Amino acid sequence: MSAQRYTLPAILLHWGQAVVIVWLLWLGWTMVDLPKGAERSAAYGLHKSLGLLAMGLIVVRLLWRARHPAPPSPAVGNEARLATAVHHLLYVFLVFAPVAGYLASSFTQYPLKFFGVEVPKLGWPDEGMNATFKLLHVVFVWSGAALIALHIAGALKHALLRDGMIARMLPGRLFKK
Ligand code: HEM
Numbered sequence: 001m002s003a004q005r006y007t008l009p010a011i012l013l014h015w016g017q018a019v020v021i022v023w024l025l026w027l028g029w030t031m032v033d034l035p036k037g038a039e040r041s042a043a044y045g046l047h048k049s050l051g052l053l054a055m056g057l058i059v060v061r062l063l064w065r066a067r068h069p070a071p072p073s074p075a076v077g078n079e080a081r082l083a084t085a086v087h088h089l090l091y092v093f094l095v096f097a098p099v100a101g102y103l104a105s106s107f108t109q110y111p112l113k114f115f116g117v118e119v120p121k122l123g124w125p126d127e128g129m130n131a132t133f134k135l136l137h138v139v140f141v142w143s144g145a146a147l148i149a150l151h152i153a154g155a156l157k158h159a160l161l162r163d164g165m166i167a168r169m170l171p172g173r174l175f176k177k
């Protein structure tokens, strides 16, 4: 299949963000069960810093993507429509999950830090608002995890078929069909 590849910036943004997101899902999932103490505070601090990084990355990615359309896909029919729908929903998740997390953390008494540097918050200490945005955050992140599972299942299918689709998202020299 002679499909065009994504460009290097698109590939770097895709994989850089994939690593950050999987890390965040793992960290989020494990940190909420930690007992109160230094380990829990450190895990929450790292989660918020990485989450803010993800929030910045999606802004860069969307600005970049707006000027650089995806290479035309060789997929056709319902499968192509499903893949495109999942990609669009992944972008919705990548925007709203960190925003909900940021807003949840805005409505607390604690300062919000990005790797040690304090960042402005958009709220004030308010338990009700904090609980609402936490709930939204949890709904977004777990819906996003389900989308990622679907996306990876699709990618695995193409990997097994060896139809060249995965190569579109890999740097040229790494993949010889
Ligand atoms: C957190 C994990 C991931 C996220 C959030 C994510 C997100 C996305 C998005 C939004 C696109 C669409 C790019 C565009 O056209 O603008 C995309 C494309 C793609 N992703 Fe992922 N991805 C993730 C993990 C993976 C993994 C683990 C694989 C492979 C095993 C993979 C393989 C691909 C491929 C091959 C494409 C290009 C599909 C095509 O050519 O139509 N992704 N991804």
Ligand code: HEM
Pocket: 021, 024, 025, 026, 027, 028, 029, 032, 047, 048, 049, 050, 051, 052, 054, 055, 094, 097, 098, 099, 101, 102, 103, 104, 105, 134, 137, 138, 141
């Ligand atoms: C795409 C980015 C993000 C992902 C994938 C993510 C993922 C998660 C996950 C999986 C959880 C555990 C949910 C559960 O209780 O089952 C969680 C909780 C949490 N996240 Fe995030 N997160 C992201 C961004 C952020 C950001 C930007 C912030 C704040 C600046 C944040 C703050 C929190 C907080 C405070 C909790 C704990 C909620 C609680 O104690 O119930 N997250 N996150």
